Amino acid sequence: SQTIHQWPATLVQPVGSPLSLECTVEGTSNPNLYWYRQAAGRGLQLLFYSVGIGQISSEVPQNLSASRPQDRQFILSSKKLLLSDSGFYLCAWRATDRWDQPQHFGDGTRLSIL
Amino acid sequence: AQKITQTQPGMFVQEKEAVTLDCTYDTSDQSYGLFWYKQPSSGEMIFLIYQGSYDEQNATEGRYSLNFQKARKSANLVISASQLGDSAMYFCAILLYGQNFVFGPGTRLSVLP
Numbered sequence: 001s002q003t004i005h006q007w008p009a010t011l012v013q014p015v016g017s018p019l020s021l022e023c024t025v026e027g028t029s030n031p032n033l034y035w036y037r038q039a040a041g042r043g044l045q046l047l048f049y050s051v052g053i054g055q056i057s058s059e060v061p062q063n064l065s066a067s068r069p070q071d072r073q074f075i076l077s078s079k080k081l082l083l084s085d086s087g088f089y090l091c092a093w094r095a096t097d098r099w100d101q102p103q104h105f106g107d108g109t110r111l112s113i114l
Numbered sequence: 115a116q117k118i119t120q121t122q123p124g125m126f127v128q129e130k131e132a133v134t135l136d137c138t139y140d141t142s143d144q145s146y147g148l149f150w151y152k153q154p155s156s157g158e159m160i161f162l163i164y165q166g167s168y169d170e171q172n173a174t175e176g177r178y179s180l181n182f183q184k185a186r187k188s189a190n191l192v193i194s195a196s197q198l199g200d201s202a203m204y205f206c207a208i209l210l211y212g213q214n215f216v217f218g219p220g221t222r223l224s225v226l227p
Contacts, residue, residue: 044217100147105159
């Protein structure tokens with residue numbers, strides 16, 4: 001069966017520090033991968049998605065970036081965090097054999113910027 | 115662009131009763147999928163149920179069912195026999211062919227003992 005791992009679960013970082021959140025998927029190949037951000041009590045905002053290695057699409061311009069160095073690895077990064085980067089970050093994967101497959105989410109990372 | 119509306123920011127239901135969470139969508143496409151997710155306070159997003167636009171039968175998964183009314187562009191989630199563990203945020207989402215998911219703002223469900 002397929003599983004998705006996302007870490008760390010919680011992160012507290014000072015303003016201006018770098019960021020690296022990692023997400024890996026097991027049990028499937030060539031998935032679509034996604035990074036979302038969720039403000040407290042709000043809906044999901046799509047940040048990045050990837051349909052293959054090295055292919056990244058950005059939905060929202062910001063100081064974050066994403067990379068997909070391997071088929072089942074998705075990384076969210078920042079060189080200098082802002083206070084507004086605080087939030088709950090979710091990674092998700094979706095199979096591509098049929099277009100109407102659901103997204104499956106990791107457990108999320110709670111990021112607090114001080 | 116497609117849009118998802120969930121008009122109920124919060125809902126209360128008594129344990130063991132049924133509850134309906136509303137979801138309406140706006141698209142001119144004929145082919146699309148509708149999804150419901152549950153997000154407990156721990157944060158993970160759990161996929162609950164799917165309805166395809168061409169499905170003639172309403173989807174059901176255990177205690178979850180969809181009241182799909184295509185002409186009215188609504189896909190309401192019905193939870194039967196509510197349990198305390200059903201207390202969570204619930205998100206409706208639409209997927210059009212070749213595009214990404216669009217999520218609604220969510221409804222917070224509280225199940226009362």
